[in-house]
Amino acid sequence: MVVAKKYVVVAPFVGDPKPNNFTIVEEELRTLEQNEFLAEALYISVDPYQRIKLGHTIPYDMIGGQIARVIESKNPEYPVSALVMGHFGWRTHTIVHEDNAKSCGQKPYLYRLPDFGDLPVSLGLGVCGRVGNTAYFGLTDICKPSPGETVVVSGAAGAVGSHVGQIAKILGCRVIGFAGTDDKCQWLLNEVGYDHAANYKTVNIAEYLKQQAPSGIDCYFDNVGGELSSIIISQMNEFGRVAVCGAISGYNETDPEKRKGTFLQPYIVGKQLKIEGFLVNRLTNVRGNQLKMSIDKNKLSTISTGEPTYWPTDTKKISFLPKV
Numbered sequence: 001m002v003v004a005k006k007y008v009v010v011a012p013f014v015g016d017p018k019p020n021n022f023t024i025v026e027e028e029l030r031t032l033e034q035n036e037f038l039a040e041a042l043y044i045s046v047d048p049y050q051r052i053k054l055g056h057t058i059p060y061d062m063i064g065g066q067i068a069r070v071i072e073s074k075n076p077e078y079p080v081s082a083l084v085m086g087h088f089g090w091r092t093h094t095i096v097h098e099d100n101a102k103s104c105g106q107k108p109y110l111y112r113l114p115d116f117g118d119l120p121v122s123l124g125l126g127v128c129g130r131v132g133n134t135a136y137f138g139l140t141d142i143c144k145p146s147p148g149e150t151v152v153v154s155g156a157a158g159a160v161g162s163h164v165g166q167i168a169k170i171l172g173c174r175v176i177g178f179a180g181t182d183d184k185c186q187w188l189l190n191e192v193g194y195d196h197a198a199n200y201k202t203v204n205i206a207e208y209l210k211q212q213a214p215s216g217i218d219c220y221f222d223n224v225g226g227e228l229s230s231i232i233i234s235q236m237n238e239f240g241r242v243a244v245c246g247a248i249s250g251y252n253e254t255d256p257e258k259r260k261g262t263f264l265q266p267y268i269v270g271k272q273l274k275i276e277g278f279l280v281n282r283l284t285n286v287r288g289n290q291l292k293m294s295i296d297k298n299k300l301s302t303i304s305t306g307e308p309t310y311w312p313t314d315t316k317k318i319s320f321l322p323k324v
């Protein structure tokens with residue numbers, strides 16, 4: 001009999017998530033029924049949305065995507081040793097019934113990974129998975145940048161932002177990023193390929209943008225929300241486009257007073273801006289063929305020719321997950 005270990009959220013998140021928000025529980029798994037398979041986690045994704053996905057009554061099993069290997073199967077579509085991406089949560093072993101997995105709220109819920117060749121399969125959670133798709137579809141479907149335009153990215157050194165910058169450069173744009181340390185900014189400039197990068201904690205953001213984007217901003221990929229975003233949006237050109245991807249500056253903030261923002265409507269109306277929020281699942285569902293292509297061919301072939309680049313993250317044992 002297989003005993004799974006899983007993370008259970010036992011205390012609500014207040015501020016930064018902490019180890020005592022979780023406990024690890026052992027779960028004895030039953031034998032497989034027809035059409036089920038047993039998946040063993042190889043890589044588990046730790047993402048900002050996991051702390052704000054609401055509607056759960058404590059205690060609940062921690063959510064999240066993982067790359068897993070099929071180690072036992074009664075489903076010919078998922079034979080032993082196949083690799084899958086699935087939203088199984090933070091757990092070591094999962095009995096998966098394809099129909100149940102497909103009806104869970106977080107699409108894309110379950111699919112087999114293509115052969116990644118020499119590339120690490122963890123990319124199925126990164127550039128060849130939701131991270132890459134969020135960057136690619138958010139930028140190209142919503143910002144729709146043209147060559148020569150100026151694109152600003154917040155959360156630029158994060159998983160999504162570092163890919164947005166690379167894709168924008170591939171599309172021929174001038175790219176400016178904001179990140180929270182000088183080291184991250186150097187990395188953006190020297191390795192990721194951003195044209196300009198600044199530490200939003202120490203720089204005068206409005207002045208910096210006037211210097212580095214003297215002709216104004218055409219596209220803004222917003223990962224953070226809050227005051228940084230308000231300053232950027234107030235400097236956009238006529239018909240500028242904003243892809244609102246996330247609002248990480250507020251995820252740990254429990255004081256509603258600190259979430260109040262600048263009155264932006266005059267800029268939005270005066271400059272006739274388009275500001276659109278998105279969840280990557282909508283864009284990948286609409287462009288389902290491209291999602292398949294991106295994990296089958298496009299992303300992998302562009303990686304193997306050198307762009308976009310990915311930076312594998314150190315992997316840790318499951319006991320380290322809350323610290324990540």
Ligand SMILES: NC(=O)C1=CN([C@@H]2O[C@H](COP(=O)(O)OP(=O)(O)OC[C@H]3O[C@@H](n4cnc5c(N)ncnc54)[C@H](OP(=O)(O)O)[C@@H]3O)[C@@H](O)[C@H]2O)C=CC1
Pocket residue numbers: 047048049130131134154155156157158159160161178179180181184223224228244245246247248249250278279280281
């Ligand atoms: N819409 C969608 O479908 C999806 C949205 N997202 C969103 O994309 C965003 C980025 O996700 P991802 O790249 O995976 O995250 P990462 O965890 O890789 O990076 C997030 C970065 O955000 C920065 N950050 C944290 N707090 C603040 C703050 N107060 N102000 C400005 N920056 C801050 C931090 O960098 P620093 O040190 O530079 O501050 C941090 O490293 C998130 O908002 C996430 O919710 C992600 C996936 C799908």
Ligand SMILES: CCCCCC(=O)/C=C/[C@@H]1[C@@H](C/C=C\CCCC(=O)O)[C@@H](O)C[C@H]1O
Pocket residue numbers: 048049052053054105106107130245246247279280281
């Ligand atoms: C202010 C919320 C911004 C969330 C951005 C984000 O990281 C989205 C990630 C999605 C995630 C949906 C998570 C929260 C959405 C809240 C609304 C809801 O459906 O409850 C998940 O579904 C897949 C990620 O791409």
